[in-house]
Amino acid sequence: MGTVDFKFGTLIRTGPKLTYGGKWDADLVDWRIDQSTNAYLTIFIRIFFAKIDPAGPTGTYGDNDDTAAHPSKKPIQKWKHGEFEHYVRNLTSSAQRFWDGQFWLKTPKTYDGLNYLAHGRPAYRCNLYCKLDLKAVSRADHAHYTIAVVRAQDGVFFRSNAVLYSQNDIKSDQRIPGSTVKFWTHFHEVGHLIGLGHVGTGGRTNVHNDNRPAAYGVTAAEMQDVMGRGHARRDWHATPWQQAAEAFTGVRVANWKVFQHHIAPERV
Ligand SMILES: [Zn+2]
Numbered sequence: 001m002g003t004v005d006f007k008f009g010t011l012i013r014t015g016p017k018l019t020y021g022g023k024w025d026a027d028l029v030d031w032r033i034d035q036s037t038n039a040y041l042t043i044f045i046r047i048f049f050a051k052i053d054p055a056g057p058t059g060t061y062g063d064n065d066d067t068a069a070h071p072s073k074k075p076i077q078k079w080k081h082g083e084f085e086h087y088v089r090n091l092t093s094s095a096q097r098f099w100d101g102q103f104w105l106k107t108p109k110t111y112d113g114l115n116y117l118a119h120g121r122p123a124y125r126c127n128l129y130c131k132l133d134l135k136a137v138s139r140a141d142h143a144h145y146t147i148a149v150v151r152a153q154d155g156v157f158f159r160s161n162a163v164l165y166s167q168n169d170i171k172s173d174q175r176i177p178g179s180t181v182k183f184w185t186h187f188h189e190v191g192h193l194i195g196l197g198h199v200g201t202g203g204r205t206n207v208h209n210d211n212r213p214a215a216y217g218v219t220a221a222e223m224q225d226v227m228g229r230g231h232a233r234r235d236w237h238a239t240p241w242q243q244a245a246e247a248f249t250g251v252r253v254a255n256w257k258v259f260q261h262h263i264a265p266e267r268v
Pocket of ligand 1: 188
């Protein structure tokens with residue numbers, strides 16, 4: 001029997017002390033590496049979805065634009081039987097599919113902590129495969145985030161945000177004027193949960209808490225970014241995994257080159 005060496009442990013990040021606000025756990029699993037298998041760097045996010053039902057069959061609920069000075073109460077209704085559970089399953093599985101296994105980080109030659117040994121000698125330098133494990137949990141105190149979800153009445157526009165969703169947020173819409181490029185709110189919002197800000201101007205400025213129109217991109221390429229108004233994945237979206245990689249290995253974020261395709265372990 002071999003021994004399993006959890007040399008990298010588990011990284012637990014909490015909100016306020018972070019530069020970019022992503023709250024999650026991560027682990028780096030290197031005990032399955034070989035000449036063709038990279039190490040897995042997994043970000044874990046657990047969400048408690050709080051089901052919002054009106055007291056009666058219908059009611060109202062404030063959306064993102066709701067303030068004391070400018071109330072924005074929208075008509076909502078009770079979730080239909082099984083509808084909420086179906087929504088939560090759809091949301092978590094499709095957002096995980098969007099972000100999971102899309103990025104690879106190339107281990108720099110200066111780092112030997114991910115070497116695969118053959119006959120006791122370093123033979124291959126393995127890279128990091130970036131994974132996301134996104135699940136709904138049934139208790140708020142077991143979750144990284146609590147997100148309230150309303151069932152807006154059909155045909156009502158309910159403006160959601162990172163902690164308040166409606167049943168419409170797993171449907172696509174179009175937000176780039178004159179373009180057919182689609183946008184899915186839940187891909188974008190889970191990007192925020194991982195720790196990404198808006199695309200900003202300049203393509204990858206990662207601007208947080210900036211909701212001015214320019215934060216969603218100015219050029220077509222910027223607007224097509226999932227952290228703008230589209231659904232394109234870009235290399236800069238791997239930043240949270242690069243930060244985890246730095247925490248585990250000491251190799252700085254900038255030295256983890258990002259790829260959006262598989263990169264094989266390299267001979268040492
Ligand atoms: Zn946003």
